[in-house]
Amino acid sequence: MSIEKIEGCNGCRACFDICPMDVIRMNEETKLAEIQYPQDCQVCNLCVVFCPVDAITINKEKYWPLMTAWG
Numbered sequence: 001m002s003i004e005k006i007e008g009c010n011g012c013r014a015c016f017d018i019c020p021m022d023v024i025r026m027n028e029e030t031k032l033a034e035i036q037y038p039q040d041c042q043v044c045n046l047c048v049v050f051c052p053v054d055a056i057t058i059n060k061e062k063y064w065p066l067m068t069a070w071g
C-alpha cells in the first residue's frame with residue numbers, strides 16, 4: 001500500500017507541499033519530485049489530487065477514493 005511512481009513531473013512542488021507524511025522530496029538537481037519514503041505513505045491520495053499533470057501513481061490494489069468532509 002503506497003505511492004508507486006512519479007512520471008512526467010513538472011516540478012511544481014504541489015505534492016511535496018501537500019503530503020502530510022513527507023513521502024515526497026524535491027530533487028534539488030533535477031528540480032523534480034521523487035519518492036523518498038514510500039513506506040510512510042498513507043495512501044491519502046492528496047498528492048494525486050493536487051498534481052496538475054497526473055504524474056503520480058498510487059498502487060491500485062490498495063487504492064481507495066479520496067474521502068473529504070466537504071464532498
Ligand code: SF4
Nearest residue numbers: 019041042044045047
Ligand atoms: S498518498 Fe498521501 S501520504 Fe502518500 S505520498 Fe501522496 S500525499 Fe503523501
Ligand code: SF4
Nearest residue numbers: 009010012013015051
Ligand atoms: S504535484 Fe506533480 S508535477 Fe508537481 S511536483 Fe508533484 S509530481 Fe511533480
